[in-house]
Amino acid sequence: MTSSNKGLIYGLAAVGALVGGAVLFHIITNKSTASSGSRLAEDIDALGTPQKDARGILTFPYFKDLMGVVSKHSKERFGQEKKELLAQRRELLKDHKMDEYKEKVQDMMRKEEQNLQDIMMEVVDHIGLTEQEFMYANQTYMSNPQTAQIIMQAQVAPSEDSAPKLTRQKTKEIFLFTEEQKMQKMKQMMSQGMKKAMLGGGGNAPSGMDNMMEIMIQQIQLTDEIFFKYGVDEEELNSSMLQHNLMHDPEIQRTMMMNMQVLQQMDPGMMGGY
Structure with missing residues (x-):
């Protein structure tokens, strides 16, 4: 390429x-x-x-x-x-x-x-x-x-004639659970990175690109874990979120805002342990 x-x-x-x-x-x-x-x-x-x-x-x-x-x-x-x-x-x-x-x-x-x-x-x-x-x-x-x-x-966006696979409440439950798990994984990566830094990363410390790749792998793994738990893949969840107009739900908006604030406070350099 x-x-x-x-x-x-x-x-x-x-x-x-x-x-x-x-x-x-x-x-x-x-x-x-x-x-x-x-x-x-x-x-x-x-x-x-x-x-x-x-x-x-x-x-x-x-x-x-x-x-x-x-x-x-x-x-x-x-x-x-x-x-x-x-x-x-x-x-x-x-x-x-x-x-x-x-x-x-x-x-x-x-x-x-x-x-x-x-x-x-x-x-x-x-x-x-x-x-x-x-x-x-x-x-x-x-x-x-x-x-x-x-x-x-x-x-x-789903086709106009397609019925939602998930109810509004189930969609919201899965989305909030997914967001919670995302934050747990990010915090775990942060913790591992801090331990690595305190012990001295050594010459083989992961690069920024390696860190980003690991983050992406972790997020993809989460979508698979959600599939095992609920039988719903990422595309179906996103489609259901749109069908039920849940991005304007106050609880979901608050959750996403809080998570965004936490992520902004994280130091990407501290994720080097993952």
Whole structure:
């Protein structure tokens, strides 16, 4: 992967929800690739001529709809492989094969980068943008909390005719439990990092990137643990949150605000033990 392509992928990190929590690789035949690419082009063309604003970047309505197309085709392309890889990953966790589990998580993340790169390159090429132009639009809208939230919600929004799998109360229960577990894991990582620092990390102390990778692995592990406990995956939970409009629930808002304040007070450097 070239440095410019990797820059595009990292610039699109905030849109990771497009292909689910764990991103999946799908080996496609030449015939199915051509067919999939044709359908992708048709859906892009259905949006009309790419619209740009006075700044010369894609307008927000067009960019949002374009991300919807990306989300749709990402799920179609990688859906079956996603099920298989998730099953393998969760089996490793059940068997407490943690080294293999972490390797599987990282392997899936690498495949996510590649698959997201592939589909985004098709989109960028089809609408006639350069990588830099697309990255600028992405950074503009994803760095704005309001537009970013609209885009992210659109990726997990359920179809209009789909009934909620979870009740409002059960959805809220699972979400609050998930937030509680997230904070416990972060505090545990902080504690381990402080012990490491006090003992002297040595020359092999983890780098900042290693720390971030471990945080991501821990968060993915939590989604698997939630699945074991409730039988609900991350995408289903997010969809149910939207269906029940729970992001405006006072208790959930208070919980997220408190957790955010705690995280802001944490020193990322103290997570070096994990």
